[in-house]
Amino acid sequence: MDTTSIWEGTSAEVGFPALSGEIEVDVVIIGGGITGITAAMLLSRAGKSVAVLEANHVGQGTTGYSTGNLYVTLADQLYHVRDKWGQETATAVAASRSETLDYLEGTVVEFNLPCRFDRRPHYIFPTHDSQVEKMQREYETLRDAGQPASLTREVPLPFPVDQALKIDRQAQFHPLIFVQSLAKSIASDRCRIFEDSKVVEIDDDQRVVRTAGGQVRAEKIILATHMPIGFHLVQTEVFPYREYGLALRLKGDSYPEGIFWTFEQPSHSIRSYEADGTKYLIVIGELHKTGQHDDLEDYYAKVEAYARSRFDVERVEFRWSAQHYRPADELPYIGRSSTTKDTYLATGFGTNGLIYGPLAAAIIADDICGRENRWADLYNSRRFTPAKSAKEFLKENANVAAQYAKDYLSRADVERLGEVPRGEGRMAELDGEMLAVYRDENGEWTVLSPVCTHLGCIVHWNGWEKSWDCPCHGSRFRTDGEVIEGPAIAALAKKAIRD
Ligand SMILES: Cc1cc2nc3c(=O)[nH]c(=O)nc-3n(C[C@H](O)[C@H](O)[C@H](O)COP(=O)(O)OP(=O)(O)OC[C@H]3O[C@@H](n4cnc5c(N)ncnc54)[C@H](O)[C@@H]3O)c2cc1C
Known part of the structure; x- marks a missing residue:
């Protein structure tokens, strides 16, 4: 893909x-x-x-x-910082981010960067009554932090949204x-x-x-x-997650202007972008821990279904996935x-x-x-900050420990190289040794050690992006074993081919 x-x-x-x-x-x-x-x-x-x-x-x-949105609040909402650290810290986080947003705008102007930086409103809306309280808490946290937040019933989306939190003077650009x-x-x-x-x-x-x-x-x-x-x-203390993005063309011209997020968890994010007279709708969503995806799920299809149920979609132009690292506190x-x-x-x-x-x-x-x-x-x-990070730290590191145990005990997908489908990767057990095997479209195999060179977890095949992903700390490797991203520096070790 x-x-x-x-x-x-x-x-x-x-x-x-x-x-x-x-x-x-x-x-x-x-x-x-x-x-x-x-x-x-x-x-x-x-x-x-x-x-x-x-x-x-x-x-x-x-x-x-990324999505190319610039905002003072946080994707997981600023009120969580207030709950954990207090309003003073939430105010400082918002002030530091607002100051940096202004600085980025100044940099764009000073260097005349053609990245289409525009100030835009940011809307975050509940998709269910149970999320209205979250909206109220986020509104109060931003208001008390001195940010230009308000509650509104006017949300410029082409599908019904009853109410939203609106934050003025946020921004969007072409990040690359x-x-x-x-x-x-x-x-x-x-x-x-x-x-x-x-x-x-x-x-x-x-x-x-x-x-x-x-x-x-x-x-x-x-x-x-x-x-x-x-x-x-x-x-x-930081935990790797992947998310999926699509850029779509719509049949009409209902490309919304602004940053749009939902309060549901995991959230969806919507924005538009225009390049050389062509407009795109960008939709991001479907979160999972790196290397811990469900093989039966098609995450892109779920983002597309979300977009199609709300917009008159003509076709998908781009699809991608990317990784972020969530902090413990x-x-x-x-x-x-x-x-x-x-x-x-x-x-x-x-x-x-x-x-x-x-x-x-x-x-x-x-x-x-x-x-x-x-x-x-x-x-x-x-x-x-053990008091503030303990919950996430214990949960996520227990998850890492469980991955070690599960993967070292788990069985191979195939017992012969010939069983690996073309264009796919599989775990194979050959002569008692577990191996990560990729077979290209021409039928050639690349055989690697599945042991992540960072801290020794077992990598998992990612069929959407054709990579080997480590479920522990998020290192990702190409089919030839080279590092794509994450903490690992060394490539996965190459192994001799034997069948
Ligand atoms: C789906 C998604 C949407 C997002 N949307 C937004 C958004 O709208 N707004 C927002 O604020 N944030 C967003 N983020 C987060 C944001 O994109 C990242 O936090 C930010 O881009 C990180 O920038 P960085 O420079 O630290 O890392 P990167 O952009 O990843 O840069 C790190 C660089 O280091 C290089 N590198 C790695 N290893 C080596 C090595 N060994 N030697 C040399 N170079 C190396 C890599 O090639 C890479 O180019 C989003 C994240 C995701 C996953």
Whole structure:
């Protein structure tokens, strides 16, 4: 299945060189998503020499697979932060995000980025009476946080919605063009950006990072890889989930203007986008833990059915899936790694990272430049909050432990390579050894160890995206074993073919 996102389908790659040879800079940033590129902008402006190492193409990680909405509240609702941390913290979260939204708008204007940034209202509506109380709580939390929230019965959707929470002056943009065009604007001798430069080794003590073609020595290292790569304590506090997105063409012209979410859980998200005179309706939904999908479910079909039941759909143009990491205590983790002095990380954004990413970039850049940042303590990556995180921490880590036990005891899908259907992957037990086997459309097999190179869980086949996904911490691997995303650095081990 083609899983090109609407953002990839409506933009052109920028084209930066791959790293070759050795260079030395003040700061090396691993990852060229919205977090990495905004960090590069802030640091190079502050006079630091910077190198960005991007494994693939700038912006084409989760940033280029998001919905492109910019909002002050949180996808899981701000009132959960209030319930856990109090109204003062909820107010601070909203203020830090509102400030970052304004900063992003200023960046778009300053660099004249052609990413179609527009201020839009944000509507969140109940789909059942049981959700009305949630709406009231979210409204009160935002109102008390000084945000422009109101309750309304006028919701500009082409299907009946009785009432909604409305938040004014939120925004939308093309997230991939934002990152690509910003990267192009800031690239210089002092801010060097490299693509096709996957980091395969990090020496924190020597502060050297290596790719297949070269290495960078730096004073500071920033892991802007969405989930920090390698081993970090924070990986037990953030939990990987995948969601599914569609961009559709409608028969009429009822493309709604604004950000639209439902209060149901898991929620649906709706927005429109226009590129070169063609309009699209974007619908996102159907959440599950990475690597723990139900093989019988067609998640895309469920999102499509949701869209068709509410809009006059002509056809589906793009379909994609992407991953986010939910934090244990509702807040992301931003700052220094707990194990090293000069390495920074930023993770646990949930589906709020188009603002949390640039906010993380600002917090980290300020720390590196010796400046105070008033939001640093709020999101401190080294915080220890057992009372606030225990419930999620225990639930999610019990789930990880259960995956270990289940997968090491589970049986193979097939006993002979020939039983693997073309274009599919299966777990095979051959000579007593469990193997992850992919058979391509031409009938050729790739045989891999199914043991995730991060912490040893057993990967699961993802037939929609043709990948091997780890159900524990969200590492994903291509059919040839190379890492796609997640904390793993090394590829799945190749095994000899035997039948
Ligand atoms: C379906 C979905 C919809 C979303 N919608 C929204 C939204 O509307 N609004 C919002 O605020 N948030 C949204 N989010 C969340 C948001 O997209 C992310 O939080 C944000 O894009 C993360 O940005 P990032 O730069 O930290 O990570 P990424 O964009 O993933 O960038 C990380 C980069 O690191 C690179 N990398 C990884 N490993 C290595 C390595 N070893 N060497 C070199 N490079 C490496 C990757 O290739 C990647 O390009 C959504 C998320 C999902 C899943």
